[in-house]
Each structure stands twice: as structure tokens, then as C-alpha cells.
Amino acid sequence: MKSLLQLRHIRVENANAITGLTWGFPGIANFLGFTHALSRKLDQRCGLTLGGCAVIGHEHQVQAYQPGGWGEHVFALTRNPLTREGNTAPFNEEGRMHMTVTLLIECEFDAEEINLAGGTLEQKIAGLKELVHELALCQRLAGGTITDIAQVRWQELERDQKERARMTRRLMLGLLPGFVLVDRHDVLAAHHRQRQEQASGSQIELLDSLLDFVALKYQPETGENQEKVEWRRQPKPSPGYLVPIAVGYQAISPLYDPGTVANSRDPDTPFRFVESVYSLGQWLSPHRVNELETIFWSYRYQDELYLCSNAYQEDDEESNDFEDNF
Template sequence: MSYLIVLPHIQVENANAISGLTYGFPAITHFLGFTHALSRQVQQSHGLRFTGCGVVCHKHQVQAYQASERGDHYFALTRIPLTREAKTAPFNEEGRMHMTVTLFAECEGSIAHGDTGARELEQHLHTLCVAQRLAGGTVTAMKPVRVMALPQNGDELQNITRREMYRALPGFALVDRSELLAQHFTERQTQDPQAEMIDAWLDFSTITFRAEQQEDDSVQWQYQPKLAKGYLVPLMVGFTPISPLYAPGDVAKTRDPSTPFRFVEAAYGVGEWRSPHRVTDIHQLIWRYPAGTEHYICSHAKPLQEADLTEQDHSDF
């Protein structure tokens, strides 16, 4: 049986704001890792397993400041103590942020003792959540956890989706739109066979102006609309291998010498921040990580279709 676990309004301090080449919000792998850690604990205590996670952000505050008139922003870094030689110690730059998010976890299994067991599970999950870190940040508070049965389709599923999405307001849900990246890359290749995927990806993250000559021979800079409608953002969606799979112990200084090891690099896609009240099926909000494949690319089990977009969704941002 499937259940929906709602972890509402989790307040996190000093979460990681840098994800590979992107910054401003943690990678989706952080949230799937958080629910996977919960899954491992409730699997031992309750025999349940979390299979996916949806994310709605209510508040976010990147710890940065504007240091010049040009508008350049810099991360507010923690002061590192001096070395014994009274010199500044070397360190890696860390981007931090505060945020409030609601997570929707899809759960498989059977909850014993009906409503009583569900209430006990809610208390147990609340205790686990506040004791864990989310995206490297500290969980300071959260609202009571909700557990409910999750039908796969039908009117009941629509009612649950509508109720939970309106409860998630105000906020924005993060959905996968990587199919737009694949489509745009194909179009670029038809025009330029030497085009690379990184160029297509940067087209979704850059703000473009073009100089257009006017009738009086003057030139004005005109903003160029994005490639597609919606609040589209570049997104880190997982990892892809760059080396063969080494046997346990072949690579020195690994975290777990008893587990096979492989070198990987970050993989990127395109996401969209969408108002929750425009989500018509909660399964379209659930991100999942793959199993049994070489590439660790997170995506939706039920991809968003163009038919799911309303006229309001096509408004230009």
C-alpha cells in the first residue's frame, strides 16, 4: 500500500547553497538523501520504505552581501581561526542559506494498527527529522507530520492533491523540465552540428539582451525572452560516472573500503518553480533516484506533460 508522508514547513539554517556550477538552492539530491536516511530508519522500526520526495520552498535567504556598485554579490563566510604562524588558514568557500521547505515523501509498505499506528509514525518521524541535517543545515523547527493513504488515481487522488497543494501555499514547487533541455539541444544541433550540451544548458541560465537598430539609426538593447515559458532554472540533478567501477579496496582513502568505488561528476538539467496550486497530480511532484543503472540521475516517476500546463502557466517570467 502507498502512503503520502508530509513533512511540513521544515526550517533549516545554514544549508548548502552551492550545487556544482549552480547556487541559490540545494540540489535535489540533498532532499532525496534526507528522505533516504529517514527510509533506512523507518524500514527497521516500521517496515516502511520511502521511494521518492517532492519539494516545495516557502522561504529562502542566501547568506550573501553586495560589496560593490556593480551589483556583485559575495557569500558571507565564517571566519577561520589563524594558524600557529598567525597566518590566514586556507579553506574552501562555502555558500550557506536559510530556508523553509515542505517535503512530500512517497511511502511503500503497511502501517499496523490503523489510525493509531499512523499517529505513532507521525511522532516518530518528527523526532527523526529534527535530529537530522538537511542539505548540510540544521533543522530548527517544523510543523506536525501528516500521514495519509495515497491512491494511484481517481477522484480521491485529485482531492488529496488539491488539499495538500493549497496547504503548501504560499510557496513554489520544484519540478523537472529537463525535456526542454533535450529539445533545445536537438534544435541547436540542427543549426550547428558542433554545438555542445553545455551551450544549450547555459541558454536557460543566462539573461540575454540584443542590440537592435532603430529607424533613427540609434541602437537600443532589447531583452530576449527565455526559450520556454515558466520560472525555469538550471538545476543539478545527480551524478554521472567518469571512471570504471573499482573493486573494494582498489582506491585508497575511500569512505567505505568494503564498497565498490567509482569517480563521478555532477550532472545538470532544467527545473521549474511552479505554484503548488497548479500541480494537478501529486505524482508529478515526486522526484526519484534510479536503481540498477550507472547514471544517478534524479527525475520524476511521472513526467510533466505539456497538456498539464494551463494558460496561466504560460505567462512570461
């Protein structure tokens, strides 16, 4: 990564709030897809390419409500026009949300490689920011409409480690208030291994370990007289703002040649049936980020797994065992 592109406070309306079995925030693949589409357009216009991205959430409003004022939430759905017979038209349930996010995007170029019309280097950088702002407003993010981008920034990264650390500190503090979404599969894997050791040979599924971070569990406790029972809420396996997230797909069929599967979207691309893969994510305050490179999400493909991951607090051993845990 030679430089950094910042799309600050992107306001999005009616974004998709459902990803597989999870809801409340778009899947990370939506943001990587947005970055990839922006990179392709930049490559066509001026030969510049982008890398992975980091996601910082500032504000979100899920279009849902509680019918009785308590209990389960229900999505607020649009009412389609009546059919010709006057009946209610069928529809697919969609979860929508409004959100404000900031995207930090890796850039594989420096100031000298910006090939835009302009006399000075400052004019070329200004032209790049204007071009990115124009292209980004024309795209959709997680199926939603981008109504505003507060600011587009671009800066080269310092090569000196101390200067880069200072730059990272200033950048992270400037993103407050907000939360950075990072991958915490290391926490999930550690909890799963602990459950397997305590199970004494019983088969423990990884999904059960993931649900320990989601479910509300209560355990009865009796007093000294053994007559009164008090139900106490059990703490989660690890502290922090931990949430289940969809991180990609796993193949459930062989890879078919282009055009062999009927009704596929692209007849010129190989086709494969997949299912969603889930892991554990964490919303982290930006001021806790010490290394900028650890919060960027990127695509990762190996064997039959198509994943989005980052390297936040992930050592080499956990990285090598990543696929075995699914």
C-alpha cells in the same frame, strides 16, 4: 504509492547552497538522501519503508551580499581562529543558506501495515507521526541543522481517481505560498533539438543550450535612419521560472572493486569516479499541479548515469532519449 507522509515547513539553518556549478538552493540529491536515511531508520524501528520525495520551497535566505551594493554576489563566510603564528587560517569557501521547505514523501505501506505499539489504529498513526518527527529532527538536511518541523502528517491515498484528484487539489492549495521543484529536461531537450536544426550542421553542445536559459542576452536593433542603435534584451527560450539544477552524476572511470582505491570512504563498497550532471528545473506554483505522482523525485540508474528525476510532463519518447542527450 499507498500513502503520503508530509513534513511541513521544515526550518533549516546553514544548509549547503552550492551544488557543483550552481548555487542558491541545495541539489535534489540532498533531499533524496535525507528521505533515504529516514527510510532506513524507519525500517530498523518498525519495518516501514519510504519512496521518493517532492520538494516545496517556502522561504530561503542565501548568506551572500554585494560588496559595492551592486554587481556580483559574494558569500558571507565565517572567520576561522588565527593560527599559532597569528596568521589568517586557510579555509574552503562554503555557501550557506537558511530555508523553509515542505517534503512530501511516498510511503509503501497502508494503515494496516503500521506495526507500532498501541491499542487503536489512531494511536498507531499518532505514534508513527511522533516517531518520524523525532527521527527527522535528529538528521541533517543538505548539511544544515533542522531547527523545527511545524507539522507531520500521514494519510492514505484515495483509490478512486476523482477522489484522488480532489485530494491532490486540496493538498496543493494547502502548500501555498510556495513553489514545487520539478524536472524540465523535456524543455531543454526540445530547445537543444531546435538549435541543432538551426545550426545547419554545426556542432551544438547541450551546455550551450542550457546556458540560453541562464545568460542575459541583448541584441542590437537599428531604427529607420540606420544611425541609432538600441540594445534590446532577448527573451528566454521558454517561459516559466526555469533554473539550472544538478540532477546526479556521470561516471568518468570504470567501477573498481571494493578496497582497490586508496582513501575511499567505504572500503566495502565498489568505487567509481564521477562528475556532476546538470539539467533544467522549474519552480512551479503548487496550484498548477494536477497529478500528484508527477512531482516526486526518485533515483534512476542506467549504464554510467546516476540520476534524480521525476515524470513531470515527460512522455515515453523523451524518457527513452534521456541518456542520449548527455
